[in-house]
Amino acid sequence: MRSMMKTAILSLIAIFVIVPTALADNSVSRIDGGSRYAVAANVAKKGWGTASTVVLVGKTAYADATAGIPLAYQKNGPVLYTNSKSLSGDTKKALTSLKTKTVIVLGSTSSVSNNVVNQVKKMGISTQRISGKNRYELSANIAKKMKKPAGVVVVEGSFYAHGIAIAPVAAQKGFPILYTDKKGLRSEIASVAKASNVKQTIVVGGENYVTKAAYNQLKSPTRIKGSTRYDVAANIVKKYNMSVNNTYVGRGFGYATSSSAAGIAAKQNKALLLTNEKTLPKVTRATVSSKKITKFTVVGSTNTVTPTVVNQLKNPAVGKKVFIDPGHGAHDSGAVGYGLYEKNLNLDVAKRLNTKLNNAGALVTMSRTSDTFDSLQTRVSKGASANADIFISVHANSNDNSSANGTETYYDKTYAAANSLKLAQNIQPKMVSALGTRDRGVKTAGFYVIKYSKMPSVLLETGFVSSPVDSNILKSATYKDRLASGISSGVSGYFR
Ligand SMILES: [Zn+2]
Structure with a gap:
């Protein structure tokens, strides 16, 4: 009985002491x-x-x-x-x-x-x-x-x-x-x-x-x-x-x-x-x-x-510098499928994400805001000179097999490994629940922009343009907007 009481008291203390500091939004009265x-x-x-x-x-x-x-x-x-x-x-x-x-x-x-x-x-x-x-x-x-x-x-x-x-x-x-x-x-x-x-x-x-x-x-x-x-x-x-x-x-x-x-x-x-x-x-x-x-x-x-x-x-993301890199651009169309050009889809999602993050109070910089091309190194350099707190590269996937589908998030362990993983873990489930796509999980890969960016960085594969299922979702403005909200709330979660 006594030890149960002790446990109960200790867990009460834990609730009051740990919860408010660990996962709280900023407080405003x-x-x-x-x-x-x-x-x-x-x-x-x-x-x-x-x-x-x-x-x-x-x-x-x-x-x-x-x-x-x-x-x-x-x-x-x-x-x-x-x-x-x-x-x-x-x-x-x-x-x-x-x-x-x-x-x-x-x-x-x-x-x-x-x-x-x-x-x-x-x-x-x-x-x-x-x-x-x-x-x-x-x-x-x-x-x-x-x-x-x-x-x-x-x-x-x-x-x-x-x-x-x-x-x-x-x-x-x-x-x-x-x-x-x-x-x-x-x-x-x-x-x-x-x-x-x-x-x-x-x-x-x-x-x-x-x-x-x-x-x-x-x-x-x-x-x-x-x-x-x-x-x-x-x-x-x-x-x-x-x-x-x-x-x-x-x-x-x-x-x-x-x-x-x-x-x-x-x-x-x-x-x-x-x-x-x-x-x-x-x-x-x-x-x-x-x-x-x-x-x-x-x-x-x-x-x-x-x-x-x-x-x-x-919002815990208030004032945080977020760099958004819409993958590909201009002559580099990225993956193509079911009438979708990855470069355009990435830019569309990135612009929506820019709006959501800006509304949330973050300070956003984008590697491109129109159909232009930057080398991978230029994207990394732009993120660095923006002095970004986090780097988010937006992509879409493709596969020869049209049955391949789903959403995945990549990070790399070269720099800021733990925080990159944390960022990926915050964003991935939010994307999946926003789109209702298959959860392909958080993965590592040495993609150039996330390998050489020194701040916590992730590369998002929002879905497969080669999939009849995913491409339909990715064509929908409603879903793209939900996706952007999901990524934005993942970013807030990361800073929380
Ligand atoms: Zn891509």
Whole structure:
């Protein structure tokens, strides 16, 4: 009895300890909300629970909200949004549940009206307002309410994504976020930016945002830039080596929700990445893979960060570099049978696979995308220069005997033998169940492209074009699509 108990307990431990680490997708949670007010309130609940001081901004005051993050961080409170004319219901509820004593209002009365301030006061909460004649002056005035900083952040005041992306770093370092414009260094921020206590400056954005002339006036400046807002956010995560164990993900063009994401990322000392609402940008994918991020919190509703993006984040193939080599091409038609040319079939399947893998979040390179010919060595070289994590060569089989049929996967033991086998074992059963063909299994063979590719590599023989049974299946768009889905899910399985 006792030993049975022990066994039972041990197997319970095994279930809890081994299963989640071994075969799990990446984990993604969401901080939701039906409006920007609700999202900010839910972020506050999750990140702070209670907060005696809260920073309050108007509905579209993204610049104010972002500049408010380092100040809110020092007060150990969140930034909440409100409707400008009347205190939003979700915001009011949040102030109550946070047990807030003081609200710091940012901006003018057109951004947060006196009516809102009176509504807050009626809740027994004291208020103060930090304003400025424009966003530049406001950013300087916010800085003056912070502890004397050892450095400052300077960003262009209308490109909100830059300020949002750097906000967690700024808050952590105690640096205020100061706004300038595209013409040069704004006079409103000059004295704060050049104060004697300031020893270093982080500039975010290229010279078309913060000019070279402005940059040269700043103290020990470092510039972080990128070709898109997604690149900038990724470069910030890399440069400051931020904790990625539960990386926050906000929508690059959703400033209210992504500024809320930046606030909680600051509070928890976590990285913040930005995404397109519909698909994960390539640079974001690559960062997820290079930083080995497996846990995320997306901020905003399913309209803000869609389930497609969440599924990409969850997929263990996210950001993995997959090289697809459609066999043969041009003068080399490969096997021919029942009206099928292998070169065309391979390309068709490869293109479908490209789409599936791309939808899954992988980064795909193909050796050819049209009816062209590459030597086997060129295919190997292209895979190597793509720095691919895995190499998949797509082929179809042929035999003089038309009764030969079925699907098989080859690997070679020269390089990455164990992982090549693992890849083959993940893909083969998925192809078979997708096509309903005979399972010819996983085999070894020294085919050139898999022998000389140094990364884990496989060569797929999807079916026999010489078989009346297989060729019918391989002519069907439905089956080719299923096949591509099957291979794609095999790839995910390999990285899981
Ligand atoms: Zn072939």
